[in-house]
Amino acid sequence: MRREARAALEEVLGDRVAFDVPMSRYTSMRVGGPADVVATPADRHELGALLRACAKHGLPHCVLGAGFNTLVLDGGLPGVAIHTRGLRRLEERPDRALRAEAGVSHGSVTRFCTTRGLSGLEFAAGIPGTVGGWVAMNAGIGTREVVDVVREVEVMSPTGRRRRHLAGGRLCFGYRGLRGLAPGSVIVSVLLAVSLAEPAQVKAEVDRLLEARAGSQPLNVPSCGSVFRNPPGDYAGRLIEAAGMKGAVEGGAQISTVHANFIATQPGARAADVLALIRRAQREVELSSGIRLVPEVKIVGRES
Ligand SMILES: Cc1cc2nc3c(=O)[nH]c(=O)nc-3n(C[C@H](O)[C@H](O)[C@H](O)COP(=O)(O)OP(=O)(O)OC[C@H]3O[C@@H](n4cnc5c(N)ncnc54)[C@H](O)[C@@H]3O)c2cc1C
Structure with a gap:
């Protein structure tokens, strides 16, 4: 990132801006590469100033709430991830x-x-x-x-x-x-x-x-809740189970044995493990039922 852009972000947000931050800290799946910048505006005025600084310096941005429905890939997020924690009235x-x-x-x-x-x-x-x-x-x-x-x-x-x-x-x-x-x-x-x-x-x-x-639901392990949308008239979890994928493992990620539309991760898991399971489940469900499951979880960032 250019020095002027970095200085502009620091001028707007002071110590509420951090660089090269692992997104595993900001997402409930506990996986994901670094964001170039995580910016946490304290209020709506700072949010406005931050967006104007991003626009002025050509920095792409995305918005992150608590990360309970977001999978950041291992190559990380380019630009500025705006964390909304400061907007709390x-x-x-x-x-x-x-x-x-x-x-x-x-x-x-x-x-x-x-x-x-x-x-x-x-x-x-x-x-x-x-x-x-x-x-x-x-x-x-x-x-x-x-x-x-x-x-x-x-x-x-x-x-x-x-x-x-x-x-x-x-x-x-x-x-x-x-x-x-x-x-x-x-x-x-x-x-x-x-x-x-x-x-x-x-x-x-x-x-x-x-x-x-x-x-x-498996609430005591890291997950993003339902990984796939339910197709009309059916349930993604039922289709995944019927395709024999309940409990399937890729690296540090597993299709939950409690609820087949959840993927749970273990310490050391990578986003690539989760993505591989997502793709496997899509393939197996399509083979067994003809239905192509669509992810509900937002998949963002770069594959490494
Ligand atoms: C155990 C578990 C159970 C769950 N159960 C349910 C359930 O029953 N029903 C259900 O619907 N979901 C469920 N979820 C999914 C998740 O909780 C919801 O989608 C939740 O609303 C995500 O909120 P978040 O702040 O974590 O969003 P994030 O994951 O941070 O963001 C999700 C999307 O919203 C966008 N976004 C966030 N904030 C803003 C903003 N201020 N402006 C613009 N865009 C924004 C992000 O860019 C991203 O695209 C579950 C998740 C878990 C882990």
Whole structure:
């Protein structure tokens, strides 16, 4: 990276910018090569200044929440990985809504709602990650997804020059994704619809969902949750199991013996091991069922 670009990033962010950082520290699979830069703006103003500096110096950027749905390849990430952890304001509004900044964790939202008796977001209990990742992925369980509760999304343009508030109904949410934002746009905050309820009632539903999750998913090992999207009318996990791939191993990665749509990694695993398993599962499932599985996990960076 050119010296002026590096100096510009340091001028904007001080010690909240780091160079040549292994992405295994920033992703739940605990694998992945280094990002040239990891930048953690403290608030939306710094985020804007950072994006403007990236644009001025021709530095590519990508956005990283908590990395629970991201596989960074072993060759690492070129440019600037913007970590949203600093955007963490969360407040209740008088109009039955929550305003949550992108870096707020789902866990914080769930605790906030449980304590105050705010209902509507219980379905997100146990989905790990940040509010930004939640919205970008249209995360959910069963038939309930983010799209059902989003009233508005605040988005910063890729060059950091413009912020817009987009009504939920105007956004193009699909199965585990949000289309239609310019590449490189950053979700800054989101307005979520809630209703009033008894705190005990909210807590009971959250506990029920957490218990169901603990009984069906391997939560004590590094993973990214479901690796593949479910194809229409079927389940990726069922197809992988039927193709004889449950428990399959590549290097330090294994298709979970608990839930076949999860890949678990061990210390020392490489992203290449995970990628090899992804490709093997796709091949075997296609051979046995004719269905080509599509990854849900975001695969980014360079293969080494
Ligand atoms: C054990 C486990 C269980 C899981 N269960 C579920 C489940 O039940 N349902 C479900 O839907 N998912 C599930 N997931 C996947 C994951 O938790 C969700 O996709 C979550 O929303 C990811 O949030 P994140 O902050 O970690 O996103 P990241 O992995 O950091 O990012 C995901 C994508 O969102 C983009 N992004 C993140 N923040 C922003 C932002 N501020 N602006 C623009 N783009 C942004 C990133 O660029 C990337 O493309 C599970 C994962 C694990 C490990």
